[in-house]
C-alpha cells in the first residue's frame with residue numbers, strides 16, 4: 001500500500017549548507033499493518049512521516065500509495081504530530097471535528113462519534129473546554145481523537161505519546177491497539193521507546209543515525225491482542241535486544257568517528 005523506493009531527502013539550510021536527512025530508504029507497508037520506526041534523534045524519522053503524508057517532497061526516489069506517487073496531502077491519511085497543534089480558539093469538540101468539517105465529510109453522526117472517542121481517551125466532560133484549559137497530555141489526546149475520527153486508511157504518528165505521563169501512555173497505547181483492531185488502518189508510528197515499538201507493532205524499522213537509512217526490519221512475532229504482560233516473554237526481549245543492539249552500535253560508531 002505504502003511504497004517508499006530509494007528515497008533521499010536533503011534540506012538546504014538558510015546559511016547555504018545542506019543536511020542529508022535520509023538516504024536511499026526503501027520500505028513497504030501493507031494495508032492494515034502496524035509499523036513502528038525507531039532510531040537516534042535526528043535520523044530523519046519525522047521527515048519520513050512527512051514524506052508519506054505528502055508534506056515534503058523527496059530529493060531522490062519515490063513515495064507511492066496504492067501505486068500512485070504522493071504529490072500532496074491526502075484525505076485518506078491522518079497525522080498526529082509530536083505537539084498537539086490544536087486551534088486555540090475552538091473548543092475540544094470543534095477541534096476534533098474540524099478536519100471532517102473541512103473535508104465536508106461531517107454528517108449527523110460525526111459529533112456523537114467524536115464524543116465517543118473523547119470518552120475513550122478519558123476526556124468525557126471536556127468537550128466544551130478550550131485547549132489552553134487542558135494539560136499538554138490532554139491536548140495530545142484531543143489531537144489523537146481528531147486523527148482517529150477521520151477513520152484514515154493511513155495513520156502517521158510522530159511520537160504521539162511523548163508528552164503523556166507513563167500511566168496515560170500505557171493506557172493510550174492499548175486503546176490505540178483496540179481502535180486499530182476495530183477499524184484496521186495502516187499505522188506508521190515513530191517512537192523513541194523500543195518497548196513501545198515492540199508492544200505495538202507488527203514490524204519495527206530501525207534507522208541508522210543521520211543520514212537515516214533502514215538498518216533492520218524486525219518482525220514482532222507476538223500474538224494479538226497485545227498486553228504489557230508480554231514484555232516478559234522471550235520473543236519480546238529478543239526483539240527489543242536486537243533493536244537496542246543496532247541503535248547502540250550506531251551511537252558507538254558515531255562517537256568513535
Ligand SMILES: Nc1ncnc2c1ncn2[C@@H]1O[C@H](COP(=O)(O)OP(=O)(O)OP(=O)(O)O)[C@@H](O)[C@H]1O
Nearest residue numbers: 011012013019021040041042043044045046047048
Ligand atoms: N525543514 C527542514 N529544514 C532543514 N533541515 C531540516 C528540516 N526538517 C528536518 N531537518 C533536518 O533533518 C534531520 C532529520 O530531522 P527529523 O526531524 O526528521 O529527525 P527525527 O529522527 O524525527 O528527530 P527526533 O527523533 O529528534 O524528533 C535533522 O538534522 C533536521 O535538522
